[in-house]
Amino acid sequence: MSGAGRLLCVVLSVCVAGGCGSSSDPATFSKVPTARSVGRGARYRPPPTAASVAEVVPVNAMRCSSKRTIGAAHVEVFAYGHVVVIAAGIGVAPPLRRRGAYVLGGRCTYPLHTLEPTGLVLIADGPARTLGDLFDLWGQPLTSKAVAGFRAPVGRSVAVFLNGARWLGSPAATPLSAGAQITIELGEYVTPHTHYEFPALRSLRSGA
Amino acid sequence: MRAAACCSLALALSVALAAVASSALADADPASDVLLAQDAFFPYQPAVSHGLENGMNAVLRSAKKAGLPLKVAVIGSREDLGAIPDFFGHPQSYAEFLDKEISYNNRPPLLVVMPAGFGVVAAGPTGALAAISVDTRHGSDGLVRSGIEAVLALVRARGSAVPAPTTPSSSAAGGGPPVALLFAIPVVLLVLLGVVGLLRGRRRRRGRPQRTRGRRR
Numbered sequence: 457m458s459g460a461g462r463l464l465c466v467v468l469s470v471c472v473a474g475g476c477g478s479s480s481d482p483a484t485f486s487k488v489p490t491a492r493s494v495g496r497g498a499r500y501r502p503p504p505t506a507a508s509v510a511e512v513v514p515v516n517a518m519r520c521s522s523k524r525t526i527g528a529a530h531v532e533v534f535a536y537g538h539v540v541v542i543a544a545g546i547g548v549a550p551p552l553r554r555r556g557a558y559v560l561g562g563r564c565t566y567p568l569h570t571l572e573p574t575g576l577v578l579i580a581d582g583p584a585r586t587l588g589d590l591f592d593l594w595g596q597p598l599t600s601k602a603v604a605g606f607r608a609p610v611g612r613s614v615a616v617f618l619n620g621a622r623w624l625g626s627p628a629a630t631p632l633s634a635g636a637q638i639t640i641e642l643g644e645y646v647t648p649h650t651h652y653e654f655p656a657l658r659s660l661r662s663g664a
Numbered sequence: 665m666r667a668a669a670c671c672s673l674a675l676a677l678s679v680a681l682a683a684v685a686s687s688a689l690a691d692a693d694p695a696s697d698v699l700l701a702q703d704a705f706f707p708y709q710p711a712v713s714h715g716l717e718n719g720m721n722a723v724l725r726s727a728k729k730a731g732l733p734l735k736v737a738v739i740g741s742r743e744d745l746g747a748i749p750d751f752f753g754h755p756q757s758y759a760e761f762l763d764k765e766i767s768y769n770n771r772p773p774l775l776v777v778m779p780a781g782f783g784v785v786a787a788g789p790t791g792a793l794a795a796i797s798v799d800t801r802h803g804s805d806g807l808v809r810s811g812i813e814a815v816l817a818l819v820r821a822r823g824s825a826v827p828a829p830t831t832p833s834s835s836a837a838g839g840g841p842p843v844a845l846l847f848a849i850p851v852v853l854l855v856l857l858g859v860v861g862l863l864r865g866r867r868r869r870r871g872r873p874q875r876t877r878g879r880r881r
Contacts, residue, residue: 491696491761491764492765493767494765530692530746530747541697556698556701556702557697557700557701557702572698573697573700573701574694574698575692575697576694637692637747649747651747652746652747653742653743653749654743656709656743659710
């Protein structure tokens, strides 16, 4: 092969990987990743407050006592290929004080709570918690066959990934610890993330 | 022959890389969720001063009235991108990605501001922002201030105009008092204390001889 041929080969390789200049911005990605949008309809945006949280009663031995936050986990839910929004204000007793997309506080907070609709779950000091605890505070089901308002297709199950690896136990028993990146999905496979860049706790808009 | 094999391998690798990249699915960037409920996403850290946050929201309201219902994502660090931090430094690529995430019932015009520059989707010609450089010297406040300038420029490029919002000056960036003022306050206090001390000293000096004289009298 001649030198010109080799050059053509290299150019062709770069073109295949880079999409031949599909973007004006030379990104690290050779191709813009496939984005997932929020699904249509209210089922994809469940409200934050469970009846038990509204009544400020203990949930799975968790009390609404506004304990000190010690860390955060990131949780995302996909149903049939679309995003289910994890609401801001889960585990925060009403009345909720809101500012735009954020919840600034409420009457008190449970040891697991959310202040923004990004899937960032704040974890307070105390015993180890699970994904089931979060869903109980949310008032949404989480079983091997159902997540929030969605059921898995016949013969298939809900899949949970913890830091990118498949969790083989019960979805509700998935440990929810500081620094965890959890992906829950049903109906369609979505490549799970293995890592999340967490913001510093002091930078979060918090306060019960 | 060897070169041909090398070429085939390179091509196969390229195709594999492209496939891996395209399957790197995501929704884990905070801006995509926040922008569904409000028109601007601001960096986590350092926090944007309230004056500038309000200024951005005000200019976005005006832009909407002028026919440009813009969404703005201000990205100050990798933390603002959650699970897809590799987009940091690539505003146009991220804008194209974010556009797909937030295009729900419609496709809102989008502006992304990063220290590396601007990204624009369906918001007008990118050339409209050619004259604006991103302020990277004043943290999140600088980025938001540049974002406001960019919004105004995009509105102008459509042949409309909206008033510039009143925002804190760059010297007051960060929300706190200017550094010069922090240094000046103790200096002024020391000078005042010195002046008071001097005056008291003079009074004492004047007072003593008078009393002595009085006693003598």
